[in-house]
Amino acid sequence: MQKRIAPFLLLLILAAPLLAAAPAKPLPKPPAPEAITVDTHADTPTEFLDHPFDLGVVNTRGHFDYPRMKAGGLDAEFFAAYVPAKYANKGAAAYCLKIMETIHEMADRYPSWVRFATSTAGIRAAVADHRRAILIGIEGGHAIEDSLDLLRAFYRLGARYMTLTHTNTNNWADSSGDEAPATHNGLSPFGKQVVLEMNRIGMMIDISHVSDKTFYDAVAVSKAPVIASHSSSRALASAPRNMTDDMLRALAKNGGVAMVNFYPAFLSDVVLKASKARDEKLKPEIAALKAKDPSEGAEYQEGVRKLMAANPLPKVSWTVIVDHIDHMVKVAGIDHVGIGSDFDGIPEVPEGMEDISKLSAIPQELKRRGYSEADIHKIMGENFMRVFGEVEKVAKEMQAAK
Numbered sequence: 001m002q003k004r005i006a007p008f009l010l011l012l013i014l015a016a017p018l019l020a021a022a023p024a025k026p027l028p029k030p031p032a033p034e035a036i037t038v039d040t041h042a043d044t045p046t047e048f049l050d051h052p053f054d055l056g057v058v059n060t061r062g063h064f065d066y067p068r069m070k071a072g073g074l075d076a077e078f079f080a081a082y083v084p085a086k087y088a089n090k091g092a093a094a095y096c097l098k099i100m101e102t103i104h105e106m107a108d109r110y111p112s113w114v115r116f117a118t119s120t121a122g123i124r125a126a127v128a129d130h131r132r133a134i135l136i137g138i139e140g141g142h143a144i145e146d147s148l149d150l151l152r153a154f155y156r157l158g159a160r161y162m163t164l165t166h167t168n169t170n171n172w173a174d175s176s177g178d179e180a181p182a183t184h185n186g187l188s189p190f191g192k193q194v195v196l197e198m199n200r201i202g203m204m205i206d207i208s209h210v211s212d213k214t215f216y217d218a219v220a221v222s223k224a225p226v227i228a229s230h231s232s233s234r235a236l237a238s239a240p241r242n243m244t245d246d247m248l249r250a251l252a253k254n255g256g257v258a259m260v261n262f263y264p265a266f267l268s269d270v271v272l273k274a275s276k277a278r279d280e281k282l283k284p285e286i287a288a289l290k291a292k293d294p295s296e297g298a299e300y301q302e303g304v305r306k307l308m309a310a311n312p313l314p315k316v317s318w319t320v321i322v323d324h325i326d327h328m329v330k331v332a333g334i335d336h337v338g339i340g341s342d343f344d345g346i347p348e349v350p351e352g353m354e355d356i357s358k359l360s361a362i363p364q365e366l367k368r369r370g371y372s373e374a375d376i377h378k379i380m381g382e383n384f385m386r387v388f389g390e391v392e393k394v395a396k397e398m399q400a401a402k
């Protein structure tokens with residue numbers, strides 16, 4: 001038996017298309033995600049470990065604190081868990097744990113300023129919450145003591161990139177800092193395993209400091225784009241740890257991103273030459289300091305700092321940083337360049353870029369040179385965010401495939 005439809009119900013059915021077409025109150029549009037500004041390398045943790053200071057107030061010592069981070073318009077900083085070469089094969093992992101713990105303290109003690117983050121979503125959430133993000137990048141592959149278990153443990157403790165080497169060649173990767181002939185001809189077979197395991201767990205491969213052959217091996221082996229967290233252009237300044245145009249093109253092909261380093265000797269050959277001459281001149285005095293403090297502790301570091309201050313290098317203007325950006329954009333493309341200051345890891349800074357509070361001069365100069373707003377956002381952090389997101393995606397896919 002067919003049920004009769006009540007007349008009011010029939011009316012409702014007939015009117016449904018009209019009701020649906022009635023103009024609905026428009027939903028408030030979610031705000032467009034803000035463009036994130038990222039600096040991928042600062043050595044502030046070493047400074048903080050050696051001479052603890054209040055990150056919540058403007059300091060005269062060093063290049064970085066949270067008020068100056070805010071003044072410079074910086075949203076996210078990768079603090080370097082830098083493991084000096086002297087710990088290679090002598091307690092490197094223990095030291096790495098110590099400096100990573102220091103970074104956690106540097107974030108945890110200042111909840112009104114920053115949040116510790118381990119992902120692209122974590123960075124954006126911190127910014128949405130009107131805070132800045134602090135992340136960890138390990139500097140020096142010797143930190144893992146040739147153990148993939150340690151590599152995985154460091155990931156769990158928050159490390160999201162690792163430079164395959166520092167200035168020292170380790171047991172599985174050649175460094176650009178070694179004058180001796182290559183030990184491994186790039187990456188050893190175990191070094192290639194390290195790269196693949198970093199891909200699988202979602203840790204970015206950082207090629208800053210590695211030899212040219214290690215770089216080419218890394219981009220050939222890696223299943224995800226790689227980063228150079230703090231490397232400038234070798235065409236403009238011939239430091240062996242800078243990137244050649246050919247390397248920049250290979251990095252672009254890999255989808256990666258190279259972040260320009262602010263150290264004057266990596267920006268200008270005039271400064272590099274003077275820096276080498278100074279090293280030679282100060283060799284006996286530095287050796288004497290080392291004899292007094294063989295562990296290269298606070299006394300040694302203070303002595304070196306005073307020697308450097310007494311023997312200044314030629315000045316270079318901060319706009320040279322933008323010259324490097326310009327060149328690298330021309331060679332690699334707009335999607336493959338970013339910012340990696342190396343603040344607190346460099347004994348000299350360019351004039352006008354004395355600390356992180358000066359950072360916003362860079363987007364202003366890019367604008368003056370004709371870069372579009374979208375391109376400036378890419379350089380100031382969104383290129384890096386894209387690569388970090390890609391690394392997260394590759395890790396998920398590799399984990400799902402197992």
Ligand SMILES: [Zn+2]
Pocket residue numbers: 139208209230345
């Ligand atoms: Zn470095």
